[in-house]
């Protein structure tokens with residue numbers, strides 16, 4: 001504790017970024033605070049445009065990640081852009097961003113959300129299937145990747161879910177799309193993970209060596225089964241050659257509580273997500289560790 005106080009005192013006097021720090025623009029104390037394994041997510045209410053998308057994350061949390069894992073002017077990628085939150089966050093903290101989104105209506109929402117900010121670094125939206133768009137991007141072209149992948153076909157099945165019912169009542173979409181290439185429409189969970197693995201293999205190729213990728217996910221229930229999605233994502237990221245460096249629990253304690261299971265059985269109200277932090281440590285040979293059934297990635 002004494003050491004921390006001394007660090008704080010020294011930094012207050014100097015407000016310096018450690019000259020050895022090639023990752024971000026944080027002082028050592030700011031760095032330390034961000035490594036706490038629990039974050040509290042307190043986003044403002046979603047605007048009407050963003051609320052049209054059924055599964056978004058909060059820009060405020062993504063700004064924290066971008067500011068930790070990049071320096072100003074560096075390049076960020078999101079292979080599942082959705083309503084454009086990652087690029088909005090990039091704009092807010094002065095980084096260039098590229099986002100890939102399959103569904104035209106979400107790519108349009110992202111465009112519209114970015115239109116309101118005419119100044120700032122360049123943000124690029126690529127409309128298409130990540131499995132096809134990523135192979136067109138050059139090797140080692142991004143400094144950081146952050147994304148929240150589709151939740152398998154859970155948005156399709158979860159018809160009796162209270163949140164889904166509330167969105168339906170408001171006339172809002174409850175799924176990403178009906179498109180065949182939408183990973184959120186694959187019936188088999190194993191097949192879904194396999195296809196997601198192909199995206200992660202490509203992410204590793206386009207990410208610079210020693211740089212980081214964060215995957216923001218929540219676990220979910222499917223019928224009577226609780227699916228530890230974060231654990232499955234970790235497995236396929238490791239198969240794609242990434243190293244798991246840590247997990248931050250993102251507490252979402254402003255969500256509504258619902259009486260699931262009462263009075264018969266324990267059913268969790270899931271009020272947190274996981275920020276899974278992976279690093280591209282370099283020396284991976286794709287043929288050694290490609291995910292089950294996936295194609296060999298471009299060199």
Ligand SMILES: C[S@@+](CC[C@H](N)C(=O)[O-])C[C@H]1O[C@@H](n2cnc3c(N)ncnc32)[C@H](O)[C@@H]1O
Pocket residue numbers: 053055056057058079080081082083084085086100101102103106128129130131147148149150151176177181182183184
């Ligand atoms: C969980 S959402 C991302 C939401 C985003 N983080 C936000 O805040 O708006 C996942 C997105 O992946 C998109 N998607 C599904 N399959 C895809 C594919 N094959 N290629 C690119 N995007 C895809 C879905 O349309 C959906 O918008």
